[in-house]
Amino acid sequence: xxxxxxxxxxxxxxxxxxxxxxxxxxxxxxxxxxxxxxxxxxxxxxxxxxxxxxxxxxxxxxxxxxxxxxxxxxxxxxxxxxxxxxxxxxxxxxxxxxxxxxxxxxxxxxxxxxxxxxxxxxxxxxxxxxxxxxxxxxxxxxxxxxxxxxxxxxxxxxxxxxxxxxxxxxxxxxxxxxxxxxxxxxxxxxxxxxxxxxxxxxxxxxxxxxxxxxxxxxxxxxxxxxxxxxxxxxxxxxxxxxxxxxxxxxxxxxx
Ligand code: PGA
Numbered sequence: 116x117x118x119x120x121x122x123x124x125x126x127x128x129x130x131x132x133x134x135x136x137x138x139x140x141x142x143x144x145x146x147x148x149x150x151x152x153x154x155x156x157x158x159x160x161x162x163x164x165x166x167x168x169x170x171x172x173x174x175x176x177x178x179x180x181x182x183x184x185x186x187x188x189x190x191x192x193x194x195x196x197x198x199x200x201x202x203x204x205x206x207x208x209x210x211x212x213x214x215x216x217x218x219x220x221x222x223x224x225x226x227x228x229x230x231x232x233x234x235x236x237x238x239x240x241x242x243x244x245x246x247x248x249x250x251x252x253x254x255x256x257x258x259x260x261x262x263x264x265x266x267x268x269x270x271x272x273x274x275x276x277x278x279x280x281x282x283x284x285x286x287x288x289x290x291x292x293x294x295x296x297x298x299x300x301x302x303x304x305x306x307x308x309x310x311x312x313x314x315x316x317x318x319x320x321x322x323x324x325x326x327x328x329x330x331x332x333x334x335x336x337x338x339x340x341x342x343x344x345x346x347x348x349x350x351x352x353x354x355x356x357x358x359x360x361x362x363x364x365x366x367x368x369x370x
Contacts, residue, residue, distance in 0.1 A: 119335065121152070125349060125350060131161045134158070134165060141352035142174070149173075152175065152342075155174060155176055162198070176203065177203065178201075182226070195230055195233035199235050204238055208226070209240045211284075241276065242260075242278055276302060283325050284323070289333075292334050292337050299340055303315050319342065320339070335365050343362075
Protein backbone atom coordinates (compact mmCIF):
# COMPACT_ATOMS: atom_id res chain seq x y z
CA UNK A 116 0.00 0.00 0.00
CA UNK A 117 1.55 3.28 -1.13
CA UNK A 118 0.87 6.31 1.08
CA UNK A 119 -0.45 9.18 -1.05
CA UNK A 120 2.00 12.04 -1.40
CA UNK A 121 1.43 15.74 -2.08
CA UNK A 122 4.40 18.08 -2.41
CA UNK A 123 4.34 21.83 -2.92
CA UNK A 124 7.12 23.23 -5.09
CA UNK A 125 7.31 26.92 -4.29
CA UNK A 126 10.00 27.51 -6.94
CA UNK A 127 11.68 30.96 -6.72
CA UNK A 128 8.86 32.54 -4.73
CA UNK A 129 8.58 33.92 -1.17
CA UNK A 130 11.18 35.70 0.93
CA UNK A 131 12.00 34.01 4.25
CA UNK A 132 9.44 36.20 6.04
CA UNK A 133 6.75 35.50 3.42
CA UNK A 134 7.48 31.78 3.60
CA UNK A 135 6.92 31.75 7.36
CA UNK A 136 3.68 33.66 6.96
CA UNK A 137 2.45 31.23 4.31
CA UNK A 138 3.26 28.24 6.48
CA UNK A 139 1.49 29.85 9.44
CA UNK A 140 -1.61 30.24 7.27
CA UNK A 141 -1.80 26.54 6.45
CA UNK A 142 -0.04 24.85 9.35
CA UNK A 143 -2.92 23.98 11.63
CA UNK A 144 -5.32 22.68 9.01
CA UNK A 145 -2.70 20.86 6.98
CA UNK A 146 -1.17 19.25 10.02
CA UNK A 147 -4.51 17.65 10.94
CA UNK A 148 -5.02 15.85 7.61
CA UNK A 149 -4.20 12.17 7.93
CA UNK A 150 -3.41 9.50 5.38
CA UNK A 151 -1.39 11.75 3.05
CA UNK A 152 2.31 12.53 3.23
CA UNK A 153 2.60 16.32 2.94
CA UNK A 154 5.83 18.00 1.90
CA UNK A 155 6.67 21.66 1.31
CA UNK A 156 9.65 22.60 -0.86
CA UNK A 157 10.48 26.27 -0.24
CA UNK A 158 13.57 28.14 -1.49
CA UNK A 159 16.86 27.17 0.25
CA UNK A 160 16.98 30.31 2.41
CA UNK A 161 13.70 29.37 4.09
CA UNK A 162 14.64 25.80 5.00
CA UNK A 163 16.19 26.71 8.35
CA UNK A 164 13.24 28.79 9.54
CA UNK A 165 10.60 26.38 8.29
CA UNK A 166 12.38 23.32 9.68
CA UNK A 167 12.01 24.86 13.12
CA UNK A 168 8.37 25.79 12.55
CA UNK A 169 7.47 22.33 11.28
CA UNK A 170 9.53 20.33 13.75
CA UNK A 171 6.66 18.86 15.72
CA UNK A 172 4.18 18.75 12.84
CA UNK A 173 3.25 16.05 10.33
CA UNK A 174 4.45 18.25 7.46
CA UNK A 175 7.76 17.39 5.84
CA UNK A 176 10.26 19.58 4.05
CA UNK A 177 12.11 19.24 0.80
CA UNK A 178 14.68 21.27 -1.14
CA UNK A 179 14.25 22.16 -4.82
CA UNK A 180 17.74 21.25 -5.99
CA UNK A 181 21.17 20.19 -4.75
CA UNK A 182 24.71 19.76 -6.03
CA UNK A 183 26.18 16.29 -6.60
CA UNK A 184 29.33 16.84 -4.55
CA UNK A 185 29.20 16.91 -0.76
CA UNK A 186 31.67 19.78 -0.16
CA UNK A 187 34.45 21.82 -1.67
CA UNK A 188 35.16 24.75 -3.94
CA UNK A 189 31.79 24.99 -5.70
CA UNK A 190 30.79 28.60 -5.16
CA UNK A 191 27.08 29.09 -4.82
CA UNK A 192 26.12 25.41 -4.64
CA UNK A 193 24.29 23.60 -1.86
CA UNK A 194 25.38 20.19 -0.60
CA UNK A 195 23.34 17.18 0.54
CA UNK A 196 25.16 17.36 3.88
CA UNK A 197 23.69 20.80 4.44
CA UNK A 198 20.24 19.74 3.35
CA UNK A 199 19.92 16.55 5.30
CA UNK A 200 20.04 18.44 8.60
CA UNK A 201 17.02 20.41 7.46
CA UNK A 202 14.86 18.23 5.25
CA UNK A 203 14.11 14.68 4.06
CA UNK A 204 13.38 15.26 0.38
CA UNK A 205 15.01 16.95 -2.57
CA UNK A 206 13.46 17.66 -5.98
CA UNK A 207 15.91 16.63 -8.69
CA UNK A 208 15.79 17.04 -12.44
CA UNK A 209 12.85 19.45 -12.49
CA UNK A 210 12.21 20.51 -16.07
CA UNK A 211 13.07 24.11 -15.19
CA UNK A 212 16.52 22.88 -14.08
CA UNK A 213 16.86 20.77 -17.20
CA UNK A 214 15.87 23.51 -19.66
CA UNK A 215 16.96 26.80 -18.04
CA UNK A 216 20.09 25.47 -16.34
CA UNK A 217 21.10 22.82 -18.87
CA UNK A 218 20.96 19.86 -16.47
CA UNK A 219 21.51 16.68 -18.42
CA UNK A 220 20.31 13.17 -17.58
CA UNK A 221 23.91 12.43 -16.47
CA UNK A 222 23.96 15.34 -14.03
CA UNK A 223 20.54 14.36 -12.68
CA UNK A 224 21.81 10.79 -12.23
CA UNK A 225 24.82 12.01 -10.21
CA UNK A 226 22.50 14.08 -8.03
CA UNK A 227 20.13 11.16 -7.40
CA UNK A 228 23.12 9.00 -6.40
CA UNK A 229 24.58 11.59 -4.02
CA UNK A 230 21.19 12.34 -2.49
CA UNK A 231 20.56 8.66 -1.72
CA UNK A 232 24.03 8.05 -0.30
CA UNK A 233 23.42 10.99 1.99
CA UNK A 234 20.01 9.80 3.17
CA UNK A 235 17.95 12.33 1.25
CA UNK A 236 14.94 11.04 -0.67
CA UNK A 237 14.93 12.28 -4.26
CA UNK A 238 11.76 13.40 -6.00
CA UNK A 239 12.98 12.64 -9.52
CA UNK A 240 11.15 14.73 -12.12
CA UNK A 241 10.69 13.55 -15.67
CA UNK A 242 8.42 14.55 -18.53
CA UNK A 243 8.23 15.21 -22.24
CA UNK A 244 8.11 18.54 -24.05
CA UNK A 245 5.19 19.63 -26.21
CA UNK A 246 6.79 18.70 -29.53
CA UNK A 247 7.80 15.31 -28.14
CA UNK A 248 4.23 14.74 -26.97
CA UNK A 249 2.80 15.77 -30.32
CA UNK A 250 5.13 13.50 -32.24
CA UNK A 251 4.29 10.48 -30.10
CA UNK A 252 7.62 10.38 -28.28
CA UNK A 253 6.34 10.57 -24.69
CA UNK A 254 7.16 6.97 -23.75
CA UNK A 255 10.56 7.11 -25.41
CA UNK A 256 11.46 10.31 -23.51
CA UNK A 257 10.26 9.26 -20.05
CA UNK A 258 11.81 5.84 -20.45
CA UNK A 259 15.16 7.44 -21.31
CA UNK A 260 14.92 9.88 -18.40
CA UNK A 261 14.09 7.16 -15.85
CA UNK A 262 16.70 4.74 -17.16
CA UNK A 263 19.44 7.40 -17.24
CA UNK A 264 18.34 8.99 -13.95
CA UNK A 265 18.52 5.66 -12.10
CA UNK A 266 21.57 4.30 -13.90
CA UNK A 267 23.90 2.43 -11.53
CA UNK A 268 21.60 2.91 -8.55
CA UNK A 269 20.52 0.04 -6.27
CA UNK A 270 16.73 -0.40 -5.95
CA UNK A 271 15.25 1.83 -3.20
CA UNK A 272 11.60 2.21 -2.34
CA UNK A 273 12.10 5.67 -0.77
CA UNK A 274 12.52 7.25 -4.18
CA UNK A 275 9.60 9.32 -5.47
CA UNK A 276 9.10 9.97 -9.19
CA UNK A 277 7.12 12.94 -10.51
CA UNK A 278 5.78 12.73 -14.04
CA UNK A 279 5.48 16.31 -15.19
CA UNK A 280 4.80 16.90 -18.87
CA UNK A 281 6.71 20.13 -19.62
CA UNK A 282 3.77 21.53 -21.63
CA UNK A 283 1.53 21.25 -18.57
CA UNK A 284 3.80 23.08 -16.11
CA UNK A 285 2.59 26.57 -15.23
CA UNK A 286 0.41 26.71 -18.33
CA UNK A 287 -3.01 25.96 -16.87
CA UNK A 288 -3.17 23.14 -19.42
CA UNK A 289 -3.02 20.00 -17.29
CA UNK A 290 -2.84 16.55 -18.83
CA UNK A 291 -6.01 14.49 -18.57
CA UNK A 292 -6.18 12.05 -15.66
CA UNK A 293 -6.40 9.18 -18.11
CA UNK A 294 -3.34 10.32 -20.07
CA UNK A 295 -1.33 10.85 -16.89
CA UNK A 296 -2.37 7.48 -15.43
CA UNK A 297 -1.33 5.65 -18.59
CA UNK A 298 2.11 7.28 -18.70
CA UNK A 299 2.59 6.69 -14.97
CA UNK A 300 1.76 2.99 -15.41
CA UNK A 301 4.30 2.92 -18.23
CA UNK A 302 6.92 4.53 -15.94
CA UNK A 303 6.18 1.94 -13.23
CA UNK A 304 6.76 -0.81 -15.80
CA UNK A 305 10.09 0.77 -16.78
CA UNK A 306 11.16 0.79 -13.10
CA UNK A 307 10.04 -2.85 -12.76
CA UNK A 308 12.25 -3.87 -15.66
CA UNK A 309 15.16 -1.76 -14.48
CA UNK A 310 14.94 -2.79 -10.81
CA UNK A 311 12.23 -5.28 -9.90
CA UNK A 312 8.47 -5.59 -9.73
CA UNK A 313 8.27 -5.45 -5.98
CA UNK A 314 10.16 -2.16 -5.65
CA UNK A 315 8.27 -0.72 -8.62
CA UNK A 316 5.00 -1.48 -6.83
CA UNK A 317 6.22 0.36 -3.73
CA UNK A 318 7.54 3.51 -5.36
CA UNK A 319 5.29 6.54 -5.38
CA UNK A 320 4.76 8.15 -8.75
CA UNK A 321 3.14 11.58 -8.83
CA UNK A 322 1.59 13.72 -11.51
CA UNK A 323 2.63 17.38 -11.82
CA UNK A 324 1.61 20.23 -14.11
CA UNK A 325 -1.16 22.78 -13.44
CA UNK A 326 -2.68 20.82 -10.55
CA UNK A 327 -5.31 22.77 -8.60
CA UNK A 328 -8.04 21.97 -6.09
CA UNK A 329 -10.43 21.91 -9.05
CA UNK A 330 -8.65 19.13 -10.97
CA UNK A 331 -6.80 17.11 -8.28
CA UNK A 332 -9.63 14.57 -8.09
CA UNK A 333 -9.23 13.76 -11.77
CA UNK A 334 -5.68 12.59 -11.11
CA UNK A 335 -5.77 10.89 -7.77
CA UNK A 336 -8.94 8.96 -8.53
CA UNK A 337 -6.68 6.81 -10.74
CA UNK A 338 -5.02 4.10 -8.62
CA UNK A 339 -1.84 4.43 -10.71
CA UNK A 340 -1.32 8.04 -9.55
CA UNK A 341 -0.05 8.35 -5.97
CA UNK A 342 -0.30 12.10 -5.57
CA UNK A 343 0.91 15.36 -7.05
CA UNK A 344 3.77 17.79 -7.26
CA UNK A 345 2.02 21.14 -7.10
CA UNK A 346 3.65 24.39 -8.23
CA UNK A 347 1.59 27.58 -8.49
CA UNK A 348 -1.36 26.32 -6.42
CA UNK A 349 0.94 25.44 -3.51
CA UNK A 350 1.59 29.16 -2.92
CA UNK A 351 -1.99 29.62 -1.78
CA UNK A 352 -2.69 28.19 1.68
CA UNK A 353 -6.35 27.47 1.02
CA UNK A 354 -5.71 25.88 -2.37
CA UNK A 355 -2.89 23.67 -1.15
CA UNK A 356 -4.80 22.55 1.91
CA UNK A 357 -7.82 21.68 -0.15
CA UNK A 358 -5.68 19.68 -2.62
CA UNK A 359 -4.37 17.63 0.31
CA UNK A 360 -7.87 17.27 1.79
CA UNK A 361 -9.34 16.00 -1.49
CA UNK A 362 -6.48 13.54 -1.80
CA UNK A 363 -7.06 12.21 1.72
CA UNK A 364 -10.79 11.82 0.99
CA UNK A 365 -10.50 10.11 -2.38
CA UNK A 366 -7.54 7.86 -1.59
CA UNK A 367 -9.08 7.04 1.80
CA UNK A 368 -12.29 5.92 0.11
CA UNK A 369 -10.38 3.76 -2.38
CA UNK A 370 -8.66 1.77 0.36
P1 PGA B 1 2.59 24.08 -11.73
O1 PGA B 1 4.08 23.53 -11.50
O2 PGA B 1 1.71 23.35 -10.76
O3 PGA B 1 2.66 25.54 -11.45
O4 PGA B 1 2.21 23.76 -13.14
C1 PGA B 1 4.35 22.19 -11.22
C2 PGA B 1 5.83 21.97 -11.05
O5 PGA B 1 6.61 22.60 -11.76
O6 PGA B 1 6.27 21.16 -10.22
